[in-house]
Amino acid sequence: MESSQLNQSIKHTVNTTLKSHEIKAIRESLGREPNEVELLIFEAEWSEHCSYKSSRRWLRELPSESIHVVRGPGLDAPLIKVGKVFISFKIESHNHPSAIDPYDGAATGVGGIVRDILTTGLRPIALLNNLHFGDPGDSYSLWIARGVVKGISDYGNRIGVPVVGGEVWFDESFARNPIVLITCLGVGVEGQVVWGKADPGDVVMVIGNDTGKDGMLGSSFASKALGGSDEMSAVQVGNPLLEKLLIDVITELAQRRLIKAIKDVGGGGLATALSELASQFNLGIRVYLDRIRLRDELSPGEILVSESQERMVVVVDPGRLREVESLLGSYGVDYDVIGELTEGGRFEVYYRGELVADLPVKLITGAPEANHELSEPAWLRGLWELPQLTPIPFRDALIKVLSSPNVASKEPIYTLYDHEVGVRTVIKPGQAGAAVLRVLEEDGDNGKLGLAIKADANPRYSFLDPYIGAANSLAKAYRNVVAVGGRPIAAVDSINVGNPELPDRYWYFVMSVKGLSWIAKSLGVPIVGGKVSFYNEDSTANTVIKPVVAVAMLGVLDDIDRSISGGLKGNGSLIVIGLTDNELGGSEYLHRVHGMVRGLPPRPKPEEELRNAEVVLRLIERGLVNSCMDIGLGGLATTLLKMSATGGVGFNVDLSKTPTNGTMDPVAVAFSETNARYVIETHHASEVMSILREVGVPHAVIGVSGGDSARFLWMGDELASLRVSEVMGYYSSLWGVF
Template sequence: MQDYALYGLTEEEYRRVLEELGREPNHVELGIIGALWSEHCSYKSSRNLLKVFPTKAPWVVQGPGENAGVVAFDEDVWIAFKVESHNHPSFIEPFHGAATGVGGIIRDILSMGARPIALMDSLRFGYPLDSRTKHIVRGVVKGISSYGNSIGVPTVGGETYFEECYKTNPLVNVFCLGIMPAGRMLRARGTKTGQRLILIGSATGRDGIHGAVMASGEFSDDAESKRVNIQIGDPYFGKKLVEAILELVERDLLVGLQDLGAAGLAGAASELASKSQMGVVLFLDKVPLREEGMTPFEIVLSESQERMLLVVEKEKVEDVLNLSKEYHLEAAQVGELTEDGIFRAYYGEQLVAELPVSLIVEKAPRYNRPRQQPEYLEKVWTFDQSKLPAVDLREALYKLLSSPNLCSKEWIYTQYDYQVGTNTVLKPGGDASILRIKWVVKPEVKSDKLLAITSEGNGRMLYLDPYEGAKYSVAEAFRNLACVGAKPLAITDCLNFGNPERPQIMWQLEMAVNGMAEACKFFGVPVVSGNVSLYNETVEENEARNVYPTPILMAVGRIDGKYVDHKFKEEGHLIFLIGDIRREFSVAGSEYLKVVHSQVAGKVPRVDLEKERKLHELLYRLINEGIVFSAHDVSLGGLMFTLLECLFGTPFGAEIKLYTEERLDFFFFSENPTLVVVSTDSDRADLLKDMVEQSGLDWMYLGKVTEEPKLVIKNVDEKVLEEDVRHLEEEWKLCLERVLSFTG
């Protein structure tokens, strides 16, 4: 009996393989099964839970099950998008782990026949005080910028958070969006037996072998030993591959195509055969190699980057190979589709693997793992904010300005070329990024509408209540779109969780999925693609550290009319808070509670989904009818940081006049949902109030924009804060760079 554990299999799984095959698998076969049955490829712990997501809508062209989701943007343009994780590789080798994450998600979009036009990233790191975390942060950001900038796809937005639970399990989630002419989409499948398989792109090396298995297990003290599992990317080669594939699509030379990612050629060929309901035969000696002496095992499971598997009619093979040479790409016919449902791999005359496709793909294990509510919740839910000592506003403000979660992320996004392609209308730093769709596939493919993208995922709120926290995150993602005037089309998600073999983690996952599903169904927004990343756990000295439950949501919307950004526009404009105002201002789960009072506790502020929807609809009207000139949602850092972000980057200040009996620290630092700060002028103020009231929501006059760059806050005519906005902005801008350069 072979050592099945080396291939990521349990004893029970190995015995199931023996039963299905009626024999012992050989070394190559066991490697293939281990990779395709890994959590990373098979979703064996999560697949049963994901069925609750809404996936259909009249505008959905392709839902989950392909390399990316596709929706109709308008009658002329379809858009493809997806988010993927590259978490474990980015801890072991930050630069290459992040860079190949970008390359992989670009090829996912390319495999649908779409031209990639935008990237976003969602990053989670430990608190950046120790040298290892700083090394990871710098390496990940440099890896993303290096690959994205070099391949010519702009990184137009994202988010970055720092929490100690991510110290040894950083989350690197990368999103890509592409466009195609309506009606021209490809899938990872063939249409008849005898169609040829061509491997195109880079030559195959030994990098990335066992990558899928590595990404499906917990970390321990020997994480460094897994460095050999990390792939190495080449963005310049990737650019040639993008242009070659798009020309092949334009010339109608392809039947289907599949990216080579996890499990390499074995994964691509078996998944393609499964979707085609066929078998496949591979000729491994035909695969272009860049290293001598590679074994069949290494060839079939290599995860070398910049490779794709094409399905081509026999009579078009030469045309494909000739075009590949024009782009200086490696290309070879390495197999064909067969009718018997068997995966076969030959090396010369030797048959090195013969497995039923159904065993590799469809019969991968499905687990209904035990769930149990974590014990810590009973303790954190007893939190009573009324017992917190009152804190001076200025003291709290300056403490929060030093938080890397609240400071400017310019140090990160200015390393990305977010303008390449000249499609970026609204740059990073706001509620959502906005793109125009002009010719990028062929001159006649364009749209007069704008595209909006945003990213959300508040792991701390989900730690406190994964069900309510998930609804909170979904609502915030759609609120971000509404703040720029966009209506959501669909979302893609990456579910980042700890070890699913721990019942508490499975409970978190199930509750989060159910919360996301409920909110998406309520808003009528489908989930069209996604990824699950489990085993984000590190065991050190017999103690396990799991990440917060962190589902990352990337929401895509369309702007049919006007849009606004979050910045105040003119001196004298009036500032209003609109939304769900008449409720307790809770600091549960807030950055204020964490930084100022050193607590992560409380019950997540519940979202009233009906009021949230009314707020979104109201914002669309206010923006399109020209009633408001800016809009910015209240989120991390509360109302105080919402106001500051509306001022930063402008020459203005603000005078805030309140008449409230609320504790001012709670009022300004609560992260309650369904609240937005808007600005208007005196001529439109009454109309704004009327429209808010007619929507069944509340408004509060906060003050006005001033010419002098000072933030002045008065409550019942008592001045409670006066600060120079320019000084606050300088502190806000320099915080992250200072923290990362600090050597003490």
């Protein structure tokens, strides 16, 4: 059979995303024609979603090592160590499923990332979400947004893991292609870490849910543009109550050292989970599909590629199998003993006594790398010039930016989430840019250890310049963590772009990786894991998203009592730390006030970022800071208004006192989104100023906090004044939407 004929045959069977040259490579490696079950295995594992064939050559450029990193990228979740505490965190996308079925798509995204953390044996303690939707005024976009939020809320609340932070972005490019990213954080001690080891003869079990038709070949669905007719069948359906049982039983199995390795059954189903498990240990695996519980009538191939949720594969020493079975039974968690690990490196699949697949494990997990062409879009540089801007009243500009859906408080969303279950949440959603969680009370050398975590992205920046945009995402998350008193120690990333087979889309991806690599190395932050999501476009509507490069940053606080929120307390001096440049390119001001996405985004300044972060942490650790926020989206004026709305306290500032790099007008000073800057409120101005002068950091006292008005001056003359009640009202503009 010719390659083209074989390709057509596969398409008829599984609507394959495999390319002709890939099918040829499979046939030549096997020395025969693969059967239908084997083709489905390759369809799952060689999908872009599972194999990273278009991205892994570039991802090798990212730094991933540090003194805290015990295990970096490569497995389901990394491991970080701080003192006696082990930490794991991971970010995952569920974009395509959420576009088709927003509720189940988002809910199962939560379940999947929680199970990734469970593979380490650590207990999940927190969730974050980064959500990108279309214009909230569009009814279809709003339907997606409401479904996604409810899916996250229902699933997260029912499993008892708090949703402690996030980010929500609105842009018309996400109208039919939402970006739904979930981050999970887990902690534990060495005695419960599942390090991952296995030997021939070890038992392989599937625990949790039974297997059905939902999520069929979801990995292939995520590896092509939207627009097919069979998309609903690729969306999984979650069971959060079963997930809660899995959390409890897995952590106890880990603590009792009853399991040797764990693998989540996620994208690609059992085909991927079992082959990658065997490959991890350079072993083979023999499985018997008729031992697997089914809730639908399925063929052998369908059993392998179903992505039914709440399932995990565990490896158990045969001598401890009865103990494992007894514990699973005590929790009411069902299981199947489906096979064993073997020598020889083969993936052998039996069904009703027949060998239905016999493949080399390393062939399954060794998808060839894809080398696509890349080119900068010809039209892009034409967007970098800014036209003459029509002036508008300063007060009107403040109101437009503060009430922008991207800036406004996300309280209507996060109040739907349980963000306090587990009583670890010290700084909660809405109180600061990053969340802060308690890890241990007084416990030896760790003291009152805390963790700060935040995930950031700016698709407008990444659209205008992917290199700078990606770097900005990491730098912004870095500052968010610093502003609450956390010292950044590691990051994970999620890169979401369009079809990698198109040169301009692939260019956006490659430049994003290079930007992340540059800033991560410059700031000394390892990127310990991540996710790449391609094909975020709709072939029927001919639309593609603005690139989303989200970075979740993890920070450590030695003393949780030193954590700082962002709301003004009153009767303090307001100090700006860092120089402001005339950088309105890609800003919220340009978009909201002038309706344009143009200009070059502000370029990160690693040396200033490191220096300014270090002095802010020093001030916080000495107890000299009452409140703090980094300056980001919307610029200095917006940051001040957010601090006012958060604390319910006014201020009086003279923007002309702001330290700037050259002469600037009030609009540029107010709304520039220059990096490496913070606003702090302090009752110890003289001591703070002395430290800042000693370090050589540009800074200035621009005013004071207090009163019931937010008042902006320029050279002593009033630019605008808003009552605090007005500020809080404009900042709450999304209450009428969700």
